[in-house]
Amino acid sequence: MTNILTKALSAVMSLALIVLSCPSAIADTAAFPDVKPGSWYADDVNELAARGLISGCGDGKFHPGDTITAAQFVTIVARCAGITDKPAVSGHWAAPFMSAGLSRGWYDWDEIPPTGEKFEKPIVRQLAAKILMRALLPDKRGDYNTDSAKMTDFSQLDGRYYESVLAGYSCGIFAGDDKGRFKPKSGLTRAEACAIVIRALKCMDGLPPIDPSPAPGPAVDGGVSENGWLQVKGTQLCNEKGEPVVLHGMSSQGIQWFGQYTGEQSIKNTAEYGANLFRVAMYTGEGGYLSQPESVKKLALAAIDAAIKQDMYVIIDWHILSDGNPMDHVNESKAFFSEIAERYKDEPAVLYEICNEPNGSITWAGDVKPYAQELVKTIRAQSEKGIILIGSSTWSQDVHLAAADPVAGDNLMYTLHFYAGTHGQWLRDRADSAIKSGLPIFVTEWGTSSANGSDGVFLDESRRWIDFMSERGISWANWSLCDKDETSAALKPGTSPDKSWSKNDMSESGKFVFDNF
Numbered sequence: 140m141t142n143i144l145t146k147a148l149s150a151v152m153s154l155a156l157i158v159l160s161c162p163s164a165i166a167d168t169a170a171f172p173d174v175k176p177g178s179w180y181a182d183d184v185n186e187l188a189a190r191g192l193i194s195g196c197g198d199g200k201f202h203p204g205d206t207i208t209a210a211q212f213v214t215i216v217a218r219c220a221g222i223t224d225k226p227a228v229s230g231h232w233a234a235p236f237m238s239a240g241l242s243r244g245w246y247d248w249d250e251i252p253p254t255g256e257k258f259e260k261p262i263v264r265q266l267a268a269k270i271l272m273r274a275l276l277p278d279k280r281g282d283y284n285t286d287s288a289k290m291t292d293f294s295q296l297d298g299r300y301y302e303s304v305l306a307g308y309s310c311g312i313f314a315g316d317d318k319g320r321f322k323p324k325s326g327l328t329r330a331e332a333c334a335i336v337i338r339a340l341k342c343m344d345g346l347p348p349i350d351p352s353p354a355p356g357p358a359v360d361g362g363v364s365e366n367g368w369l370q371v372k373g374t375q376l377c378n379e380k381g382e383p384v385v386l387h388g389m390s391s392q393g394i395q396w397f398g399q400y401t402g403e404q405s406i407k408n409t410a411e412y413g414a415n416l417f418r419v420a421m422y423t424g425e426g427g428y429l430s431q432p433e434s435v436k437k438l439a440l441a442a443i444d445a446a447i448k449q450d451m452y453v454i455i456d457w458h459i460l461s462d463g464n465p466m467d468h469v470n471e472s473k474a475f476f477s478e479i480a481e482r483y484k485d486e487p488a489v490l491y492e493i494c495n496e497p498n499g500s501i502t503w504a505g506d507v508k509p510y511a512q513e514l515v516k517t518i519r520a521q522s523e524k525g526i527i528l529i530g531s532s533t534w535s536q537d538v539h540l541a542a543a544d545p546v547a548g549d550n551l552m553y554t555l556h557f558y559a560g561t562h563g564q565w566l567r568d569r570a571d572s573a574i575k576s577g578l579p580i581f582v583t584e585w586g587t588s589s590a591n592g593s594d595g596v597f598l599d600e601s602r603r604w605i606d607f608m609s610e611r612g613i614s615w616a617n618w619s620l621c622d623k624d625e626t627s628a629a630l631k632p633g634t635s636p637d638k639s640w641s642k643n644d645m646s647e648s649g650k651f652v653f654d655n656f
């Protein structure tokens with residue numbers, strides 16, 4: 140048993156992609172400010188936190204007096220049982236743990252339905268007892284006569300919980316209140332939950348030691364340390380070993396306006412919700428790089444480095460927009476990418492997006508393709524294999540033109556941009572036929588809004604797009620990580636970039652997108 144538990148715990152400890160025990164919480168193994176030293180529960184809470192088995196809520200506190208929910212309790216127990224399922228890809232944050240618990244028979248369908256309506260409800264004590272005992276001490280048995288006599292309210296217990304509650308009493312996991320009541324139908328606090336979990340762990344075989352060597356640096360799921368250099372095989376983005384990879388994350392807004400959301404804490408927040416990609420949108424016009432190159436470049440480099448620090452892939456985006464023809468500033472672009480590609484030539488994390496959205500009176504064949512061909516040459520002179528992302532005319536929607544007349548070179552992908560309120564089935568069909576003719580596609584920018592960044596949000600159409608992309612293994616970045624008062628912005632106005640975010644900080648769009656990383 141010790142062996143299994145130690146293994147489980149070290150797996151938990153090295154899981155740097157943090158599983159949350161409060162919705163939208165960020166694990167914090169440091170002491171919690173609201174866990175008073177010397178309180179009856181402090182040692183238990185700190186023990187579990189030190190082992191990475193519990194985490195605080197989004198506000199950095201533990202909230203020991205709050206009633207624990209079914210999802211929170213099952214998650215803690217599941218971690219103690221060594222289940223290290225990845226955080227939910229979509230749906231409820233605790234869904235992988237909940238289905239693990241259900242399939243292992245810790246509880247039945249009717250007690251916590253997998254449809255989720257009870258996940259966020261308080262869990263009653265008799266059900267918590269059953270889950271704890273079945274998960275951690277399935278072979279323990281109590282004695283009906285002696286153990287039931289320890290409870291003054293045994294008659295209130297439902298029959299299906301006798302076995303677990305009596306087993307827990309027999310080894311001192313449950314004790315009852317000052318009047319000897321177990322209160323089977325009441326909730327329990329987060330502090331009480333910690334206490335019974337600790338007692339159950341001690342009952343198993345004693346607590347395993349805290350791993351003295353902390354997990355090596357941050358590592359996101361599907362991040363750079365796992366996948367290494369990316370490569371394009373056929374139309375699919377693949378990792379260094381040639382296995383398909385799909386990247387998901389946020390695009391910044393214009394860093395000249397919203398650079399505060401490309402700092403370390405903000406990027407880390409997206410990683411903690413499961414993003415393995417960040418896009419640095421460096422506008423060229425609109426007061427961006429071309430008008431203040433040094434300060435904007437500095438912001439871009441800091442953002443790239445912050446993403447790398449989180450083990451994420453990062454796109455540096457030459458964000459042309461009002462300057463719709465990439466040829467207008469091809470020399471500035473070549474100088475910029477030459478410097479960036481030199482700087483990051485040994486860094487597998489960096490992808491180069493050479494022209495956000497060509498638009499206006501330009502053509503693929505006459506302007507964008509010749510520009511791309513030049514930039515590929517420039518970047519390849521420094522970076523042998525970094526992925527290069529190429530836009531197309533009509534705000535990077537003309538993938539059919541690129542498919543018919545692609546740029547020469549390796550590890551090239553073509554960007555497709557869409558806004559759910561503006562672009563629908565016709566653009567998906569266009570993408571499909573481009574893929575069919577061999578064009579590798581990367582959605583480096585999409586929004587839940589209309590193409591103006593506002594209106595909506597259009598979540599039904601966004602869902603169709605998400606399904607479309609996931610069925611085809613297409614990577615994506617969402618527009619945008621900022622608190623601007625526009626519907627495409629992921630954060631509510633006024634959200635601090637320098638704290639961890641809870642779902643409460645997110646706009647409707649942000650909640651939807653963060654749930655889909």
Ligand code: DCB
Nearest residue numbers: 425460495496534558561584590591592618623625627
């Ligand atoms: C793209 C751009 C991006 C733009 C978003 C939303 O433009 F790549 O820069 O972001 O889509 O429109 C918006 C911001 C606003 C900001 C504005 C100007 O959200 O806060 O004020 O840029 O800098 C597109 C995409 C598609 C289409 C048109 C545009 N389209 N466009 O299909 O018609 O005109 O900007």
